Amino acid sequence: MTRRDYYEILGISRSATPEEIKKTYRQLALKYHPDRNPGDKEAEAHFKEAAEAYEVLRDPNKKRIYDQYGHEGLHGAGFEGFNNFDDIFSSFSDIFGEMFGFSPGRRSGRRRPSKGADLRYDATITLEDAAAGTELDLDIPRTETCEGCTGTGAEPGSSPERCSACGGKGQVYRSQGFFTISTTCPQCRGTGQYISNPCTTCKGSGKIVREKRLKVKIPPGVDTGATMRLTGEGEAGELGGPPGDLYVLIQVRPHDTFVRQGDNLYVEIPISFVQAALGTTIKVPSLNGEVDLEIKPGTQPNQVYTIKDQGIKHLRGGGKGALTVGIRVQIPTKLTREQEQLLRSFAETVKDTVKGSGKQKRNFFKGF
Ligand SMILES: [Zn+2]
Ligand SMILES: [Zn+2]
Known part of the structure; x- marks a missing residue:
């Protein structure tokens, strides 16, 4: 076309x-x-x-x-x-x-049933809950259709009457030359109905505000920004229309130990320069308790080790992310006399110039 x-x-x-x-x-x-x-x-x-x-x-x-x-x-x-x-x-x-105004037969200006407003709820969860999935109990204050009058606003046993000012149309019409001008009926505010005996429970509004406890299932693997939609759990609709929806927005709280990088977790572990040089096995925290990590001899500062399947479950599809371990090599700030001697001996073996060895001077004059 x-x-x-x-x-x-x-x-x-x-x-x-x-x-x-x-x-x-x-x-x-x-x-x-x-x-x-x-x-x-x-x-x-x-x-x-x-x-x-x-x-x-x-x-x-x-x-x-x-x-x-x-x-x-x-x-x-x-x-x-x-x-x-x-x-x-x-x-x-x-x-x-x-x-224009509308010919009432064709387009009644009366308010029609409409969907209720959507609600938004911000839920903050821990990294552990995001990884394992959880179930939240939310107390949502929202308007619900009054049970006393089933939303009509009229006391049980009575019913709303047709508004006398607009004849139940919800709009009043006024001719002005070629046009008919329509405005919302001031007496019934567009509902077309008049309630002479208002419901005592809701005072005639047809709605009551109530806190409702809802269970929300959070699947494993969610991250900040994820949204759960609970159909029909929002505000009550107008004039018998369907209720709106509830949107739960997930925020994952930063963790003390782990930094989340997508579905991977990152943790930094300090080891001594001797452990880095000679290799060792260390305990690394994970979301499932401590795991062993073998540090290879000759490990360098900031070297990264990857432990598979110790990260966060992928939200879609199977499998998990990894735990990446950043190695921070620590240099001692204080040495005992014995440790210092051992290190000086070590320095001799690799012909390193170190402070106080006298070798520094020799090397300096060698160049001339
Ligand atoms: Zn009521
Ligand atoms: Zn009216």
Whole structure:
């Protein structure tokens, strides 16, 4: 399917100002509005096309993408246009609300059931829990549908009545020349209902705030930034709509011993220069207790040893990361007389010049 250029659809130039874009769209929307062209498929297509063009050109970000990369670019950025009239009306409610009003039979302005708000919870866990997986008990304060009135807001045994001011439509209409202007009914605030006997539990709101304890399974291998979505555990919906979702954002606390590097763990271990030179076996901490590590003779400062499978489990797929051990070679700052003698003897064997050996001077004059 070839798509027409958005500027061409609206009949404007590429340099049109936001005001011109809005004005042009308003005119087209008025011309092709489904209420004025009932059953006209062609008008319907024009109406949708114009809405899509306006949706893009009124948004500086989308407009930039379109100007630079065209339809393809928008598609790549995830822009999909509109599925139906309701999407269009709700997206441009500013324009339609001001300009047209709607024929009540077709588009009732009454508030409809809508999904509740999503909630976000930040959970901080230890590195140990991130590695092994865990189950969190979260106490989430959230609004729930009132059980006393099942969300209607009316005391059990009574029911909400139709609002007398708007006749239950939620909107009041006023004619002004060609247009009908609609506004939210001030008496029922758009619900179309009037509650003369409010529910005592929720005071007529239909909702109560309650702390709910939820168990959240944290899989092994999670890292900071991971998000768990608990469908339907957010705030209660409006007028019987479905509840929102709860998003749990994971933060892994820094560890005293280990530094996490992806699924690998890094730990630094000090050994003496003698151990480095002669080799030894040391105990290295891991998340599963201490493990033995063989230090080879001639190990250098900052040399890194890798112990396989002692890191963090890969979140996807099997296997684990490694434990990498950075070796810090320590030089003694104090020596006993005996140790000093031994080291001087050692220095002789490798012909090293050391302080106080007298050799330093000899070597210096040798050069002349
Ligand atoms: Zn209630
Ligand atoms: Zn009303």
